[in-house]
């Protein structure tokens with residue numbers, strides 16, 4: 001992946017580690033390192049007989065076919081040679097549904113006739129998702145259609161993010177200290193921060209005082225944001241969340257719905273945590289929103305101990 005501007009902080013792209021202390025936690029969608037693709041695009045294949053027309057066909061596909069297939073076809077080499085024949089993928093059957101329509105467009109834009117090319121009856125199956133590694137890209141290329149390896153897309157994601165380490169360290173330190181002196185049964189502390197609007201809320205687990213089983217620190221934080229919301233809109237848009245313990249499924253889901261941008265946490269909760277330990281709920285394709293998650297893995301900040309089966 002080409003990084004146009006290098007992020008000024010230290011990023012270990014192989015281990016997804018920022019400044020040696022923030023470990024990226026991937027969402028459920030990015031967990032697949034499967035060696036087999038699960039979804040495919042069916043694509044038309046043209047055998048170009050008149051090799052003088054190759055460039056014309058490439059230009060035709062580029063200029064006349066809507067480029068709404070970038071996800072599926074961006075890594076596909078458009079042309080391959082098979083048994084001496086030149087085979088070309090113009091688009092998928094999602095974009096142009098019928099053979100007749102494609103032939104009509106080809107005739108109109110390339111002036112090629114039946115002697116110049118053959119639109120094959122057999123479609124090519126192209127993996128819809130990018131291969132996770134270079135080795136798998138080569139394998140898929142052999143099994144389906146040649147692919148270009150453009151690097152791991154997650155490198156770009158990590159590079160494009162902003163890391164205000166002064167702020168991140170400040171809030172991690174704060175929740176860590178508050179958690180250490182907290183007397184609640186579940187000593188979790190959560191900060192909701194919106195730098196753009198200069199808003200900051202600190203929330204504790206309120207179950208001991210309210211008796212409400214839903215008053216986890218994340219839920220109490222969302223409630224505070226909601227109470228101070230000036231107008232309608234997505235609740236926590238542009239908010240970053242700093243929390244001591246890996247939140248439970250209810251809290252992770254509430255954070256998806258409230259549209260936070262990023263969450264930082266310190267300690268795993270093995271049995272009920274739903275970011276790294278289970279479910280990876282911050283990145284599930286079928287949900288309406290996602291957020292980025294980092295776990296603090298340095299040795300400066302800690303969270304008070306909790307039962308590994310407690311719902312935080």
Ligand SMILES: [Zn+2]
Pocket residue numbers: 216217218247248249250251252311312
């Ligand atoms: Zn919770």
